[in-house]
Amino acid sequence: MMTGPSDKGASLRVVDVAVEFSGLRALDGVSLTLSPGEIVGLIGPNGSGKTTLINAITGQVPLAGGQVVLGDRPLSGLAPRDIALLGLSRSFQIVRLFNNMTVIENVEAGALAHGHGLRKARAKAEALLDEFGLSARADDLGGNLSYGDKRRVEIARALASDPAFLMLDEPAAGMNEAETETLLHKLSALPASRGLGLLIIDHDMGLIMRLCDRLHVLAFGRTIAEGKAADIRKDPAVIQAYLGSEAGIGAAHA
């Protein structure tokens, strides 16, 4: 079993990755590097392979080609739990909380799973609940929370393991404008305060454009563009993929 996080400062590299489902190529030749301290947005139309890429990085789906490397350590073939122990944490598009556990227990679970003792896990969970404005909900059952609160608990739980890299799958989905704005500020502070690299999928282009240092764009399982948000907005291949107009990128999912 793997123990301990990888070297802080190491980059996460996705190299020429392919994933297949019953012969369908969901990802084909995708390469991406995520470094500590940066926020990369992973965007693309529905079904373009964004969630599959996170699943491939975190070991939830096997690779049909290419590799994922953390520092100089290949992750391919490792179980999701071992990849998580190396410092890769994630949230899910459909929130996965323990509905019959309290909010603080849910967040503690993230720390306990990474080998922290009870006292340290509790202290970490309390600090994270405070950071994400969830302290008043600490003793509520996970299942009784609003959708936006569930998403924030899931992010807090993912952070409880002190990850080197955090991958968030549509963290703002279902949030109202005020909740999204608060989330934006919390997320934008993470790379500097914790030195982590953040990979984020979201259909809210306002959020993505403001939050991300760089964007990586998928369509039909392939990379069609990567670069700075301002350049991506004007990229003809991206405009074509998003309903055929530049306004479409901002308006289609805003």
Ligand SMILES: Nc1ncnc2c1ncn2[C@@H]1O[C@H](COP(=O)(O)OP(=O)(O)OP(=O)(O)O)[C@@H](O)[C@H]1O
């Ligand atoms: N477990 C699976 N089994 C079979 N096909 C799958 C599986 N997971 C994903 N796919 C297919 O792979 C393709 C990419 O799906 P994926 O969910 O990664 O796209 P996405 O870009 O995240 O989409 P969305 O924006 O709608 O969440 C789709 O055609 C999808 O139907």
